Amino acid sequence: MSKEYTYAEVSSHNTKKDLLLVIHDKVYDSASFVDEHPGGEEVLLDVGGQDATEAFEDVGHSDEAREILEGLLVGTLKRVSGDPAPKVAQAPATPSRESSPAGLGIGLYAIILVGGALAFGAYQYLQGSQNKGVKI
Numbered sequence: 001m002s003k004e005y006t007y008a009e010v011s012s013h014n015t016k017k018d019l020l021l022v023i024h025d026k027v028y029d030s031a032s033f034v035d036e037h038p039g040g041e042e043v044l045l046d047v048g049g050q051d052a053t054e055a056f057e058d059v060g061h062s063d064e065a066r067e068i069l070e071g072l073l074v075g076t077l078k079r080v081s082g083d084p085a086p087k088v089a090q091a092p093a094t095p096s097r098e099s100s101p102a103g104l105g106i107g108l109y110a111i112i113l114v115g116g117a118l119a120f121g122a123y124q125y126l127q128g129s130q131n132k133g134v135k136i
Helices: 007-011 033-034 039-048 053-059 061-071 101-133
Strands: 003-006 018-023 026-029 071-077
Touching: 003 018, 007 018, 018 033, 018 039, 018 053, 033 039, 061 071
Parallel strands: 003 071
Antiparallel strands: 018 026, 026 071
16 A cells, blocks of 8 residues: 555556556555546546646545545655656645635624614614604
């Protein structure tokens, strides 16, 4: 599992039955997953034998997909001079605050609360205006 691959070694594994991908300088054997990939086999074959980091991160894979990926790990990439530069920097270990579902929930709750208070105030104002106009 802890085998080191060079980029040249990885690049020769780019067929459906022999498919290695590099994602964040880790090497994955995805040949057994080609037929199961929800995006189709073409997506994997297009980046086979290459650094697929950018393609993987651009899609926004789920936590389940990342767990499956860990099961396909076969080694690490040993970069040598002349290899292509990494496609993107390492992914953040924790999600950013902007993408947090809890942050959206709190913001939405605040908007509803303020809207409710404004509606109540408008209702009280209109009720007061109506009562001033009515004399018994």
